[in-house]
Amino acid sequence: GAGVSQTPSNKVTEKGKYVELRCDPISGHTALYWYRQSLGQGPEFLIYFQGTGAADDSGLPNDRFFAVRPEGSVSTLKIQRTERGDSAVYLCASSSGLAGVGGELFFGEGSRLTVL
Amino acid sequence: GENVEQHPSTLSVQEGDSAVIKCTYSDSASNYFPWYKQELGKGPQLIIDIRSNVGEKKDQRIAVTLNKTAKHFSLHITETQPEDSAVYFCAASDNQGGKLIFGQGTELSVKP
Numbered sequence: 196g197a198g199v200s201q202t203p204s205n206k207v208t209e210k211g212k213y214v215e216l217r218c219d220p221i222s223g224h225t226a227l228y229w230y231r232q233s234l235g236q237g238p239e240f241l242i243y244f245q246g247t248g249a250a251d252d253s254g255l256p257n258d259r260f261f262a263v264r265p266e267g268s269v270s271t272l273k274i275q276r277t278e279r280g281d282s283a284v285y286l287c288a289s290s291s292g293l294a295g296v297g298g299e300l301f302f303g304e305g306s307r308l309t310v311l
Numbered sequence: 312g313e314n315v316e317q318h319p320s321t322l323s324v325q326e327g328d329s330a331v332i333k334c335t336y337s338d339s340a341s342n343y344f345p346w347y348k349q350e351l352g353k354g355p356q357l358i359i360d361i362r363s364n365v366g367e368k369k370d371q372r373i374a375v376t377l378n379k380t381a382k383h384f385s386l387h388i389t390e391t392q393p394e395d396s397a398v399y400f401c402a403a404s405d406n407q408g409g410k411l412i413f414g415q416g417t418e419l420s421v422k423p
Contacts, residue, residue: 226409228410228411237317237400237413237415239413240412243409243410254410286355300357301357304353
């Protein structure tokens, strides 16, 4: 597709369950970002990849959160033992270059996670 | 790390009036300052950006100004239209490069 694709668009789960959120970036974009957005707040940085490696994972809140990008394209954000506080919209963005170095971030529409 | 503060949190203007949104940042090493517009149910979309070697940039009805000394930057929208209604976010690049730190957002409402 032409833009960043995220699936699922909505996910409702129970506390304690495991969740995977998928991001398909724009073809050829080397940088991929995950952000979390709570209601009425700005996007909060989680992690970004340059190619296959996580260049900065300083925003991951704890070890229940993990993300991979094994082939340098599609990325999966994984959340273990979900908690109600994990409820938010998880945004993915991709870029042809790093933010600040020339790459505009293109965002997907997000995956809305609700933990009951 | 970088911290970005944005205000106001809500802004209501009459169609045709101007709107100004302001942001401050904490890290003097930050060098890239984009503005994003987010419509309901959508992801943020870049509308304009500015780099630290420039003081002002304009694109039709939208302009951004940067004051490096004071570490603040502003978005100016002139001749506002109802379709400008959305949430606007400022951001700054982290001093390490590579990621953006966002402000809390401003919900702009343009009344016809």
